[in-house]
Amino acid sequence: MKHYQQQPNAFPNDYLNNLWGEIQACPYFAINNLNRDFVCTKGFSVVFQRSHLTQVEQQFPYFKPYLDLALQPHCNAFYLNPLQLKEGSRVDPHIDRSLRSYCKTIEPPLVVSVLYVRVPTNLEGGELVLRSPKRQLGQIKPQVNTLVYFQGDLTHSVNAVKTPGNRLSLVCEQYSLTEVELQEIPPFIVESRAVQSAKKQRK
Template sequence: MAGYYRRRDQALAPSELSTLGGQLLASPYLSVNNLNRDFVATRGFSIVFKQESLPVVVQRFGYLEPYLALALEADCNAFYLNALLLTQNSRVDPHIDRSLRSYCKTVDPPAAVSVLYIQVPPALEGGELVLCCGKKPVGQIRPVENTLVHFQGNLTHSVNKMRSPGRRLSLVCEQYQLSELELLSIPTFTVESRVQPVR
């Protein structure tokens, strides 16, 4: 990836974005986040899948198809997709993504992380995505609805505390390039949720 991140405005058709947001917020899996303690007062759920099981994801979650068609990198073979909902006082502390580590301890950070902003309060205060390479700040991105951001998977990143009311809804995909041995440890397809884990 040239540079630390890139962005694409007006990523989806308005109808696709509206459907995506509505379906995520109505999902029976949406609950207190299943991610680690860095995700403070956030809600969401996650989908783990390999490249070969993309048709299964689309069959189960058809509303994700426009996002997946746009965001997935052809040279990646395993994915950790999570819906991320922040409200007033939510934040995400600095971390490097490696969510597949719960299945494979040796996994490196993803090759790329892709974030689509689906809903953003019109008078948003806080909630910026902050990117750092080591301790060096390399980007601060203010969320804009229907903007897709790709950034290098080895960057430390965080989300500033959201000070305004409303919902900041995004869809985040960690995209991995795993070895054949590492792939053996990764589920072909599973949903992670505090409501009802599906294996």
């Protein structure tokens, strides 16, 4: 893969409709737990090692078709997150290293996969922009049911969404870690502001 590739018509349409409904209904789905680069976005995150893939699929069975297709065989740790943007939302330029909160020395993922689950009609803005240090490598306009893979070491951003409606993607950072690094990564954990809020209320 040179920089990125796109796979259109990745899934049956009824799977996308089910995925949309399940994510919206998920109790973890809330204002994003990601960093300040993710402006006015919603989502939650699932951290897991390949050894616990079955556990992920048991708790989130609607992710299984995506994981079966998207996960790369040479990767062993993953950061999976539904990401929803609405009018006024954007994602500022960054390089993914979401597992760094567990392992400080971690390198960027080998690859990032993005499935566009829902895109507003006549979407303005919301493009995925990929850059190297020296130049722009691509600007991808979201298309429903397109699965995009891009190199994990690329700087990327999402332009501000200018139209009403929801732009929902399912993103997975895919890492190839050493045994030492793997020891610092949770085998399986869900990160969500909804969980944090519930814990605060119980206190």
